[in-house]
Amino acid sequence: MAGKRLILMGPPGGGKGTQAKRLQDRYGIVQLSTGDMLRAAVKAGTPVGLKAKAVMDAGQLVSDDIMINLISERIDQKDCANGFILDGFPRTLAQAEALDKLLKDKGIKLDKVIEVAVPDERLIERITGRFTCGTCGEGYHDKFKQPKRPGVCDVCGGTSFTRRADDKAETVVARLKAYHDQTSPLMPYYKAKGTLEVIDGDRDMDVVSRDLERVLGT
Ligand code: ADP
């Protein structure tokens, strides 16, 4: 089967989005970020967005039902036919079990589950320094990845940047707790299936990218 079908797991701010965007370009597969999908729904004021907003602002997890429907419909779209990277899904055991079932029903097999591991003490700094180009979505960081020309996006030349409402220190604590309580049990789940690869995400972005390519091959 052509393409690759991957899950990229890891804590909030661990570098999933950064790496998923690079894999998207490198392998011609599409990044499916449930966080981005939810933020788009909030912005558009859809029924899902209206339900999700307060939960996201509190740093908690949106209900499994909503998330499973969202991803099931998204995977059916044409651009996923050549492969995809799930970024931010699944985040609970119920989501992982539902994903197994829906992939089986659709006749899709996962190639790999990769955990980008980063210790908690790094994450606050990563998250509170994060900002994004408002035009093209390129990710930046106050300290680790500044635009080459201050105030101008390297990729599209845009000059407006955004910061996420939930990227403040108070909310990060709740997001880390949700990660440890609800998402970390997925590692033994995938480990038992023999599909889990763990990558050290506490290194330079380019080093992490090379390690991912090593694991994924050509
Ligand atoms: P996630 O999608 O897992 O929440 P991001 O990819 O958005 O994480 O990364 C969080 C922040 O940390 C961003 O500002 C990003 O530029 C920065 N970042 C990502 N990977 C690294 C890294 N390996 N070293 C330092 N900073 C990083």
Ligand code: ADP
């Ligand atoms: P992070 O930088 O924490 O990895 P995301 O952009 O993936 O952030 O997610 C932002 C928020 O969206 C989460 O804190 C949560 O409220 C919600 N969310 C995203 N994906 C899921 C999911 N699979 N299940 C439940 N909630 C989700």
Ligand code: ZN
């Ligand atoms: Zn841009």
